[in-house]
Amino acid sequence: MSDQTPLPHDAPIPSVPLPRQPRLGWMRRSLTFRAAVVAILILLLLIPLTMVRELISERAGRKQEAEASISADWGGTQTITGPVIDVPYEVPVRVQAGDGSGMVTRMDIHYAHFLPQALNADAVLDPFTKHRGIYDVAVYSSRTHLTGSFAPLPAEGLKSGYRLRWEEAQLVLGISDLRSIKEQVALRIGGRTVQFEPGLPNSDIVGNGLSAPFPLDSTQLGMPLEFDGVLTINGSGSYNLVPVGKVTRATCTSSWKDPSYNGAFLPDPQDSSQTTTGLNAKWTVLHLNRSYPQEFEDSRREAIEASAFGVRLMQPVDEYQKNERASKYGLMLIVLVFLVFFFVEVLQQLRIHPIQYLLVGFALCIFYTLLIAISEHLGFAKAYILSAVAVIALVVVYAHSVFQVRRASQLLGLIMLLVFGFMFALIHQQDYALLFGSIGLFITLALVMWVSRRIDWNGTSEQG
Numbered sequence: 001m002s003d004q005t006p007l008p009h010d011a012p013i014p015s016v017p018l019p020r021q022p023r024l025g026w027m028r029r030s031l032t033f034r035a036a037v038v039a040i041l042i043l044l045l046l047i048p049l050t051m052v053r054e055l056i057s058e059r060a061g062r063k064q065e066a067e068a069s070i071s072a073d074w075g076g077t078q079t080i081t082g083p084v085i086d087v088p089y090e091v092p093v094r095v096q097a098g099d100g101s102g103m104v105t106r107m108d109i110h111y112a113h114f115l116p117q118a119l120n121a122d123a124v125l126d127p128f129t130k131h132r133g134i135y136d137v138a139v140y141s142s143r144t145h146l147t148g149s150f151a152p153l154p155a156e157g158l159k160s161g162y163r164l165r166w167e168e169a170q171l172v173l174g175i176s177d178l179r180s181i182k183e184q185v186a187l188r189i190g191g192r193t194v195q196f197e198p199g200l201p202n203s204d205i206v207g208n209g210l211s212a213p214f215p216l217d218s219t220q221l222g223m224p225l226e227f228d229g230v231l232t233i234n235g236s237g238s239y240n241l242v243p244v245g246k247v248t249r250a251t252c253t254s255s256w257k258d259p260s261y262n263g264a265f266l267p268d269p270q271d272s273s274q275t276t277t278g279l280n281a282k283w284t285v286l287h288l289n290r291s292y293p294q295e296f297e298d299s300r301r302e303a304i305e306a307s308a309f310g311v312r313l314m315q316p317v318d319e320y321q322k323n324e325r326a327s328k329y330g331l332m333l334i335v336l337v338f339l340v341f342f343f344v345e346v347l348q349q350l351r352i353h354p355i356q357y358l359l360v361g362f363a364l365c366i367f368y369t370l371l372i373a374i375s376e377h378l379g380f381a382k383a384y385i386l387s388a389v390a391v392i393a394l395v396v397v398y399a400h401s402v403f404q405v406r407r408a409s410q411l412l413g414l415i416m417l418l419v420f421g422f423m424f425a426l427i428h429q430q431d432y433a434l435l436f437g438s439i440g441l442f443i444t445l446a447l448v449m450w451v452s453r454r455i456d457w458n459g460t461s462e463q464g
Contacts, residue, residue, distance in 0.1 A: 031346060034342070034345070034346075035342065037354055038338055038341075038342055038354075038357060041338070041354060041357050041358060041361065042331070042334055042335060042338060042361075044358075045334055045358075045361040045362075045364075045365065046331065048362065048365040049327065049330045049331065049334075049365060049368075052327050052330065052365060052368040052369065052372075053324070053327050055369065055372060056320055056323045056324050056327060056372060057324075059320060059372060059376070060320035060324075062135075063135050063320065066132040066133060066135040066137060067135070067137045067236070067237075069132060070130050070132055070137045070139065070236060071137075071139075071236045071237070074130065074139050074180065074234050074235075074236055075139070075177050075179060075180025075233065075234035075235045075236060076176070076177045076180075076235065076236055076237065077176060077177070077235060077236070077237045077238050077239075077240070078142070078175065078176055078177055078180070078233055078235035078238075078239050078240065079174070079175075079176040079240040079241070079242065079305075079308050079310070080121070080144060080146075080173075080174065080175060080231065080240070080241050080242065081173070081174030081175075081205060081206045081209065081241075081242040081244060081304065081308075082171075082172055082173040082174050082205075082206075082209070082242075082244060083116065083146070083171055083172065083173050083187060083189070083227060083229075084113055084114065084115055084116075084171075084172045084173075084174075084205055084244060085113070085114040085150060085153070085169055085170075085171060085172075085214065086111045086112070086113055086114075086169065086170045086171075086172050086201055086202065086204075086205075086211075087111065087112045087113075087114070087164045087165065087166060087168070087169045087170075088109050088110070088111055088112075088164075088165050088168050088169075088201070089109075089110055089111070089112060089162040089163060089164050089165060090107045090108070090109060090110075090162065090163075090165075091107070091108045091109075091110050091162060092105050092106070092107055092108075093105070093106050093107075093108050094106075110162075110297060110298060111201065111202050111204055111297070111298070112164060112295070112296075112297050113204060113205060113295070113296055113297070113300075114150065114153060114294070114295050115244045115245065115246070115294045115295070116148045116149060116150050116227070116244060116245045116246070117148070117149050117150055117151040117224070117245065117246050117247075117294075118148040118149050118245050118246065118247050118249075119146070119148040119243070119244060119245025119247070119248045119249070120145075120146070120147045120148055120245075120248075120249050120250075121144055121145070121146055121241050121248070121249075121250040121251070122144065122145045122250075122251045123142055123143070123144045123145075123239065123241070123250070123251065123252045123253075124142065124143050124144075124252075124253050124254070125140045125141075125142050125239060125252065125253070125254035125256065125311070125313075126140060126141045126142070126143075126254070126255070127139070127140040127254055127255060127256040127313055128140070134376050134377065137236060138236065138237070138256070138313040138314070139234065139235070139236040139313075140234070140235055140236070140239065140254070140256075140313060141182075141232075141233075141234050142231075142232070142233055142234070142235060142239055143230065143231070143232050144230070144231045144232075144233075145229075145230050146187070146227070146228070146229050146230070146231060147226075147227065147228050147229075148226070148227055148245055149224050149225060149226040149227065150224060150225040150226075150227070151224060151246075151294075152221065152222050152223055152224055153166075153216065153220075153221045153225075154221070154295075155218055155221040155222065166215065166216040166217065166221065167215045167216070167217070168213075168215065169213075169214050169215055169216050170201050170211050170212065170213055170214055171187065171189065171194055171196075171211065171212045171213075171214040172200060172201070172205065172206070172209060172210070172211050173185065173187070173196055173209055173210045173211070173231075174205060174206030174208065174209035174242070175208065175209050175210060175231075175233065176206075176208055177208070177233075177235065178198055178208060178209075178210070180233045180234035180235055181231075181232070181233050182232045182233060182234060183230075183232045185210055185229070185231060186229060187212075187227050187228070187229035188227060188228045188229060189214075189225055189226070189227035189228075189229075190220060190225040190226070190227075194212045194214060195212060196210035196211065196212045197210060197211065197212060198210055199211055203299070203301065204298055204299040204300065204301060205299075205300070205301055205304055206301065206304070206305075207301070236313075237312060237313065238262060238310055238311060238312035238313065239252065239310050239311050239313075240262075240263055240308040240309060240310030241283075241308065241309060241310055242304055242305070242307060242308045243265070243283075243285035243289070243290060243307055243309070244304070245285075245287075246286070246287045246294055247284070247285075247286060247287070248283070248284070248285040248286075249282075249283070249284050250282070250283040250285075250309075251280070251281065251282045251283075252279070252280075252281045252282075252310070252311050253278065253279065253280045253281075254278050254279050254311070254313075255278040256278060256279065256313050257278065258313075258314050259279050259281075259311050259312065259313060259314065260311070260312040260314045261281065261309075261310075261311060261312070262309070262310060262311070262312050263307075263308050263309030263310050264306060264307045264308065264309050265283055265285050265289070265307075265309040266283075266309075267281035267282055267283050268282050268283060268284055279311070281311065283309060285307075285309070289307075290303070290307045291303045291306075291307070292304060292307075319375045319376060319379070319380050319383075322375075322380045322427055323368070323371060323372050323375060323380070325426075325427045326368065326371060326384070326423065326427055327368055329423045329426065330364070330365070330368060332419075332423075332441075333364055333367075333419055333420075333423065334361055334364050336415065336419050336444065337360060337364060337395070337412070337415075337416060337419070338357060338360070338361070339448060340411070340412050340415055341357060341360065341399070341412075343451055343452070344403055344405070344408045344411075344412070348403065348405055348408060350402075350403065352402060356402055359398070360395055360398065360399070363391055363394050363395050363398075364391065364395070366391065367387050367388065367390075367391040370383070370386075370387040370390065370391070371383050371384060371387045374386055374387060384420075384424055388420040388424075392413060392416045392417065392420065395412070395416065396409055396412055396413040396416070399412050422440055426440075
């Protein structure tokens with residue numbers, strides 16, 4: 001017999017209270033919602049990453065200020081143009097009279113410019129490094145030996161018919177920064193010595209330089225004029241020469257180990273050499289390689305400045321450029337580390353609070369500030385290793401306290417090592433950075449898809 005006593009038909013059925021569901025419990029159970037929270041946190045971390053980029057720009061700007069300050073004291077980029085013979089001539093111009101009585105003729109002064117037939121420039125750069133605070137700036141002292149000759153000048157005047165005033169001719173030598181001249185500039189030409197003074201008769205060729213009176217008579221116009229002189233100047237950054245000769249031959253020797261050739265012409269590869277002890281560069285430029293002739297009137301300054309070539313004394317390592325490249329991978333670093341946290345949270349059935357995600361994200365952002373600060377003193381490679389080891393250790397120790405699973409913490413440390421190593425390789429592979437980066441991101445996406453293939457994003461298993 002059954003021990004249970006049947007209830008009367010008219011007795012009320014007792015109600016059993018259902019278990020009370022916590023408010024907003026679906027948020028905790030929903031993987032989609034948790035993934036959306038992680039995505040929002042990643043977007044919020046773009047703010048400190050942007051501040052890091054601004055910090056890099058600020059520090060790079062301070063370095064440029066230090067370079068500008070040293071250049072102002074020592075000498076800036078130097079560009080040598082010339083020598084060139086400038087001869088004035090008069091051009092009648094009809095203009096309105098000042099009293100309004102009619103048109104009058106005014107004589108305007110124009111200049112004809114005669115470039116040398118041959119120009120040989122032998123430059124020796126003595127480089128060294130000057131310090132301003134924590135910044136190093138490459139500067140140099142230069143000694144340039146200028147030789148060459150002018151072809152016989154046309155005594156009959158210009159093709160336009162204007163008479164040249166040979167008795168008022170001047171010799172012009174363009175130097176971009178006159179403050180760095182260390183010796184009196186003189187040139188032996190046509191059997192006489194010419195002493196240069198600051199100032200130019202016109203700005204048709206250069207905007208800054210020296211000039212000297214060089215009157216010519218009929219006996220000197222029919223013969224070539226050979227010249228010889230030495231120019232001693234300081235400078236920083238780069239040293240340039242304008243190929244004003246019909247045939248320009250230039251050489252540049254220096255003990256600087258990291259030069260860069262710039263301008264319109266590269267040195268002759270068969271005659272130039274660059275070793276760990278310095279450089280020995282040679283150029284040969286013909287007038288056919290330029291866009292201006294040997295004799296012309298009025299201004300050709302833009303074309304002349306565009307034809308300059310020379311050597312730039314580069315710093316061996318630009319720390320801020322590498323920091324800038326490293327900061328571009330900041331979002332990738334945060335996403336990959338957050339993915340590891342998220343998958344450990346899901347697969348190990350843990351609960352990681354958004355604040356804990358943020359703390360890890362801030363630690364990753366601190367990596368870039370450490371990298372900037374240390375690289376200014378120890379160099380980029382050492383700074384990268386020290387900053388990466390410090391941040392990886394901090395995140396792994398913190399993750400172990402959160403996960404309480406040794407294998408998960410070890411996996412996180414391994415992945416972070418791989419990510420930091422991959423970033424370091426990308427920063428140093430300028431030519432193949434896009435290729436390696438695309439392959440790395442493809443492999444990462446494939447791994448994420450493989451790990452997440454069995455995750456129940458809709459929560460159907462819990463509902464069943």
